[in-house]
Amino acid sequence: MAVSDPGRDDLRRWRYFVVLAEELHFTRAAARLRIAQPALSQQIRALERQLGVPLLRRDSHGCTLTGVGEQVAAEARRLLAEVDAATARIRDLVGGRGGRLRLAYTRSARGGRVDALVARFRAAHPEVEVVAETGWTAPNVAGLLAGRRRVRRAEVAGLPAVMWPRENGPGMFDRTVAQVWPDGGFHLVRQEPDDEQLLRAVAGGDVVAAVPAGRARALKVPGVRLRRFTAPTPTVDVALAWRTDTTDPAVRRLVALLDAG
Secondary structure, eight states: OOOOHHHHHHHHHHHHHHHHHHHHHHHHHHHHTOOOOOHHHHHHHHHHHHHHOOOOEEETEEEOHHHHHHHHHHHHHHHHHHHHHHHHHHHHHHHHHSSEEEEEEEETOOOOOHHHHHHHHHHHOTSSSEEEEOOOOOHHHHHHHHOOOOEOOOGGGEEEEEEGGGGOHHHHHHHHHHEEEESSOOOHHHHHHHSSHHHHHHHHSSSSOOHHHHHHHHHHTTTOOOOEEESOOOOOOOOOOTTOOOOOHHHHHHHHHHOOO
C-alpha cells in the first residue's frame, strides 16, 4: 500500500494554487501543470478544506480569487520561492558548489604552492565562502577536534596539556595520565592548582586539560569546549576515609550505605 507524504502533498497543492491564481482558468492551469483538470480541481478543493475558507469564486468563464485567496496566493509564492532557494542551496552544498570552507593554516604553510592552490579553488568555486585563519599547529588541531562529540586518545597525544601539580594528588594524576595518554604523548606545558584554573587555562588558548565531566559541566567556564573520549571512558576512584574508632552514628550510617551499594 502506498502512503503519500503530507509535506509533499501540501507543497504540490500550493504550486497548483499559485499556477491557478496566475491563469484564473482551470483548463489552462491544468495544461500548464500537465495534469488532468479534475485532478487540479480535486487538489484545490482539498486545499480549501485544509484551510477552512474558500479561495476561489468559480463561474462558467473560469474563476477569480477571493480576498483571502489573493493573500494566500501571495504567501504561497513566497513560501515556494523559499523552498526552491533552499533546495538549490542544498544541492549546491551536496555538490560542493556552495557553503563555507574554513581553512586553518599553520604559520609555515602560507605562500607559494599553498596560496596558489587556494587561489585556484576560489577562482573555480566563487560561490563558496572561504574563511582562512593562521595559527600554530596545536590550536589548529584543537579547533578540528572541537567539532566532534567524542575524540580518540591518539588525537590529543602530543598536544600541549595543562594539569595540576602531581604532588597535589599523585594517585589521580598518574591514573589520569595513564588513561588519557596510554601510548605516551603526554606533553605537560603548564600547571594549575584546581579544575577551575585548568579550564580557565584552556579558555586562554592553545592547551588541553583532562577534567572530570561533571565538574567541568558544573563550572561552565566560557570559551571551553567539552568533549568526551571514545571508549573506554576514563574513570577515577572515589574513596571515603573515616576514623574506625568513631562513635558518630551518622558516620556509621554513611559507611553502611556505601557497603550496601
